[in-house]
Amino acid sequence: MSKLGVLFWRHVFESGDSKRLAQQVQDLTDLHIIRDIPYIDDGEQGHLFDLYELPGLDRNAPVMINIHGGGLFASYKEVNVNFNYEWARMGYRVISISYRRIPETTMIRQVEDVMAALRFLKKHAEEYSLDLNSCFLTGDSAGALLSLFALSIGNSEKLQKEFGIRGHDIAFRAAGTISIMLDTQRRDLMRAVSNVVTDRNDRGQAYEKYLKDPAKLLNEAKLPPLFLVTSEEDLIRKDTVKFAGLLKAHGCRFEMKDFAKGTDHKLVHVFPVMYPMYTESREVFDAMSAYFREAE
Secondary structure, rough: OHHHHHHHHHHHHHHHHHHHHHHOOOOOOEEEEEEEOOOOOOOOOOOOOEEEEEOOOOOOOOEEEEEEEOOOOOOHHHHHHHHHHHHHHHOOOOEEOOOOOOOOHHHHHHHHHHHHHHHHHHOOOOOOOOHHHHHHEEEEEEHHHHHHHHHHHHHHHHHHHHHOOOOOOOOOOEEEEEEOOOOOOOHHHHHOOOOOOOOOOHHOOOOOHHHHHHHHHHHHHOOOOOOEEEOOOOOHHHHHHHHHHHHHHHOEEEEEEOOOOOOOOOOOOOOOHHOOOOOHOOOOOOOHHHHHHHHH
């Protein structure tokens, strides 16, 4: 599909998210929020992050870093605000990062953005009261995919060399993936990304095979414990099921919460992020947090 097609789907995604978020406005007087902190100071909207926390939160509070979804081509960190508010109210110090989007960039640059953000947070941990000894990573859909790249490259010298990217030196205790978009060469609704995740500059590069088949990362990575979430009504549920199978085959520690069809409402793709007020979403927050605390 052409770049024009990707931009069309961006419009569709972002229009829906704007309407949903306009109906979910919250009273935020209970939270301390710092928005739009640059991790690369170049004026690029994709190089900003937000910090959410309860006022007076202990410096030793657990840290949760979140990478938003959007098919790699839509949205910035603001699309996940309600999800991050929930984590902050649970006592986590939350960092929500943006990254540049396809088709204005390519996937290798998005991976570089995420790694740059993590290196910045490592370097400035004291300034932002980040206890990186108790740090967790979450991502949904494309954000979950970028989380996988960050976790994999971060602890593999071989992958760092193949990607030409420095590590981040954050030892994540555990991570959560919600409706991961595991495959980039798609034939479904998300097929718009298939021809634009790479360009001619990526051809023949050592990292190209991982961009086209991210499952190959598991051959090189040592991953922390993972908590997977999907549902029967998740339009790319098969990606999470495939991911679970790969984790099992590689002997990785993980737990998966796979919801049946909803009774009161549809449990759609990334429903805990889009609709954190659902009872099932509350189950996700509680179960994932318990899993994180156990991993500590």
